[in-house]
Amino acid sequence: xxxxxxTALILSAxxxxxVFSACGGSGPAAKTDSSAKExxxxxxxxxxxxxxxxxxxxxxxxxxxLDLAAAYEAKTxxxxxxxxAAAGVDSQAKLKAYFLSDxxxxxxxxxxxxxxxxxxxLADLSKESWVSDTDAAFTDETxxxxxxxxxxxxxxxxxxxxLLAKAGIDPxxxxxxxxxxxxxxxxxxxxASLGLTSVVGYYVxxxxxxxxxxxxxxGVYLDSGLDRSDTTYIDMITNDQKLDRSRFRKYxxxxxxxxxxxxxxxxxxxxxxxxxxxxASGKYVFITQGSWIGSLLTTTCKDAYEKAGSFKVGMIPYAxxxxxxxxxxxSPSWWAVLKEGNADAAKEFLAWCAGDEGQKILVEEANCVxxxxxxxxxxxDPFAGVLSGYIARGKTSSWHWMNLKEGIAxxxxxTLYREYAEGEMDADTFTxxxxxxxxxxxxxx
Numbered sequence: 001x002x003x004x005x006x007t008a009l010i011l012s013a014x015x016x017x018x019v020f021s022a023c024g025g026s027g028p029a030a031k032t033d034s035s036a037k038e039x040x041x042x043x044x045x046x047x048x049x050x051x052x053x054x055x056x057x058x059x060x061x062x063x064x065x066l067d068l069a070a071a072y073e074a075k076t077x078x079x080x081x082x083x084x085a086a087a088g089v090d091s092q093a094k095l096k097a098y099f100l101s102d103x104x105x106x107x108x109x110x111x112x113x114x115x116x117x118x119x120x121x122l123a124d125l126s127k128e129s130w131v132s133d134t135d136a137a138f139t140d141e142t143x144x145x146x147x148x149x150x151x152x153x154x155x156x157x158x159x160x161x162x163l164l165a166k167a168g169i170d171p172x173x174x175x176x177x178x179x180x181x182x183x184x185x186x187x188x189x190x191x192a193s194l195g196l197t198s199v200v201g202y203y204v205x206x207x208x209x210x211x212x213x214x215x216x217x218x219g220v221y222l223d224s225g226l227d228r229s230d231t232t233y234i235d236m237i238t239n240d241q242k243l244d245r246s247r248f249r250k251y252x253x254x255x256x257x258x259x260x261x262x263x264x265x266x267x268x269x270x271x272x273x274x275x276x277x278x279x280a281s282g283k284y285v286f287i288t289q290g291s292w293i294g295s296l297l298t299t300t301c302k303d304a305y306e307k308a309g310s311f312k313v314g315m316i317p318y319a320x321x322x323x324x325x326x327x328x329x330x331s332p333s334w335w336a337v338l339k340e341g342n343a344d345a346a347k348e349f350l351a352w353c354a355g356d357e358g359q360k361i362l363v364e365e366a367n368c369v370x371x372x373x374x375x376x377x378x379x380x381d382p383f384a385g386v387l388s389g390y391i392a393r394g395k396t397s398s399w400h401w402m403n404l405k406e407g408i409a410x411x412x413x414x415t416l417y418r419e420y421a422e423g424e425m426d427a428d429t430f431t432x433x434x435x436x437x438x439x440x441x442x443x444x445x
Contacts, residue, residue, distance in 0.1 A: 049106075049342035050077065052349060055098075056084040057091040057109035057333055060295045064366035071361060072352060078345060085109075087272050088208040090410060092117060106341035107349070110147060111333045112402030115140065122146040123337040128347060130354035136371035138334045147334025148350045151368035154291040154387050155216050155399060156315035156327035163187075163194055163285045163311070171314055176322030177254055184261045187285055194285075201284035202262040203275045204421045210414025212272070216290060218413055219401030221251045224317060225324035226397045234400035241439040245431060247321075252420075252427040254320035258288060259421040267421055277301050282308035291315070292332070294381035295367035313382045315390075326397040327390050331371055405442055412441040 056065050062084035069080035083105070085091045092114045098104050110118070115138065124144040131137055131145055138147025164171055164183075167190050174180050187199045203209050221243075222233045236242050259267065263284070266274060272289075279287040280301035287293070294313070297305045305311075317324050337346045352358045359375045362368040367381035369388075378384060390396050416437060420430045 049345040051079045051081065052107065052342045052345045053081040053083070053105035054335070054349075055091070055095065055105040055108040056082055057111075058292070059084055059087045060292055060299075061366040061368070063299070064295075064361065067365055068353070068358065068361045071357065072349060075352070075357065076348075078349070080349060081105075088211065090407070092406060104338050104341065106338055106343070106346040107335050108338070109333050110138070110336045112138070113404060113406040114333075115146060115336070116406070118336065119143070121339055123339045123343045123347065125337065125347065125350070128351060130351060130372065133354065133372045133374050135373075136331045138331070138336075146336055147331075148336070148353070149331040149334055149371040150353065150362060151331065151366075152329060152371050152387065153332045153369070154315065154327050154329045154383070154390070154396075155219060155318075156290065156390075157286055157318050158279075158289060158291070158293070158313060158315050158383070159286045160279070160282060160284070161312040161314045162309060163196075163282065164314075166194060167285075171316050174316050174319065175325065176319050177250070177257065178322070180254075180316075180319060181257055184257065188261060195282060196285065197265075197278060197283040198263040199261040199285050200258050200263075201275050201279050201287040201289075202258040202421075203267055203270045203272070203288070204259075204418045205269050205271070206410075206414040206418040209272060210409040210417075212289065213417035214409025214412070214414035215401045215404075217255070217288060217417065218404075218409070219328060219399045220318040220320070221248055222400050223326075223328050223397040224319075225321065225326055228396065228398040230397075231400060234403050237404065237438055237442075241435075241442045243431065243435045243438070245435075248431050248434065249427060251320045252430045254318065255417070255420065255430075256427055262421075268418060273300075277304055280305040280308065282311065291369070291381070291383035291387055294379075294383040297382055298367065298380060313386065315383065315386050317395075326395050328399040329387065329391065329396040330399045330402075408438070408441050412437040 054065070056062065065082045065084070069082050073079050085094060091109055095104070095108055096117065122143060125131065125146065125148060126144040134149055136149035136152065137145045139145045159171060161171065167187055169183050169186060174183055184199050187194070187196070204213055226232065233244060233247070236244060263270070263278070275287065276289065276293050276296050278284055279293070280297050281304040315327055317327055335350065337343055337350070353362065354372055359370055359372060360377055363370050363375065363377035363379045367379045369379055369381070369384055370377065413434060416430060416433055419425060425433060
């Protein structure tokens with residue numbers, strides 16, 4: 001995708017004004033080292049920085065990135081200051097605030113749509129040695145490789161395989177909405193004997209979980225069952241701000257199915273942490289979160305997960321149409337390098353992260369599924385084998401929700417999932433209101 005110019009031009013003008021103003025100060029992402037910096041002909045800052053900063057958008061691996069930074073400092077003497085945004089926080093909004101205060105980190109997280117905010121301000125990583133070792137780097141047609149991939153994730157309907165086995169349900173048979181509904185009904189009848197709160201853990205709080213509904217779950221409509229190169233439904237939104245109403249109507253029925261069998265006490269206002277902990281505790285058979293929760297099962301929710309028997313997990317496609325047989329996989333976000341920051345030191349850190357020592361920590365400790373071909377480490381993440389199996393069988397679709405207009409989940413579509421779950425609309429109304437929300441959001445400046 002191209003990075004949009006108007007936004008970046010505005011940011012560039014603000015940066016110029018900020019640099020020549022009295023504004024400054026310390027702060028979590030402020031630069032603390034200014035020794036031996038020079039500006040190269042490409043505009044990138046170089047020199048022997050002894051300190052760099054990294055802004056992380058994945059709260060699930062916050063502690064592990066501190067370990068990564070500590071190992072790098074022990075190896076090189078370069079300190080890496082890591083700041084992690086809390087779950088549900090708009091990382092790009094926070095970064096824009098840092099930008100206006102001249103406190104931008106040297107390395108920062110970007111989802112696909114986020115790159116359009118930083119046109120001309122990012123270092124080109126195309127010549128870095130790790131680029132040839134992965135197919136997952138983020139590349140812009142004008143500015144080259146601008147995103148470092150640090151993990152691979154999957155979106156599918158995750159499940160507790162042990163509970164399905166106890167209920168006598170083979171997940172391989174759940175190939176369409178009718179079969180999934182029948183399975184939900186069977187599980188619902190056995191809630192007491194299985195110790196369940198509900199069959200599904202589907203949470204829709206639009207203030208804190210719009211990233212889950214309006215991004216990830218909406219992405220199921222965009223890509224499920226498609227070839228990885230197929231952009232049919234994201235193109236309809238980008239070009240015409242329209243939905244394929246027939247496809248979305250079937251998807252809407254499936255979303256209703258999720259809410260019908262979800263935890264009524266927590267579906268509307270429950271938190272992400274509560275949702276994952278209940279699944280880890282064996283209280284839900286299915287959960288509407290992706291493979292990223294695997295790291296929480298073995299860290300934050302470790303005690304609950306072990307008490308529940310450290311059950312085997314799996315993932316089925318969101319088969320809202322019969323025959324949909326793919327889960328969605330991609331890098332969820334990338335690390336970008338600020339051209340005007342400690343660019344050379346940041347590049348060296350990323351090169352180390354792509355190498356053996358960095359990959360060992362990212363994979364074995366942070367439970368990241370490596371996007372690098374040469375990596376031989378296997379994540380202890382319970383979902384690592386699930387992803388590998390789908391990838392090996394060629395049963396994956398890409399995800400294009402990251403190409404939606406920035407902020408659409410938090411400011412437009414996320415609220416509709418809550419209202420739909422609350423029973424304020426039927427499937428037809430949900431479909432029409434979703435299209436209206438998309439059209440209005442794209443029309444707004």
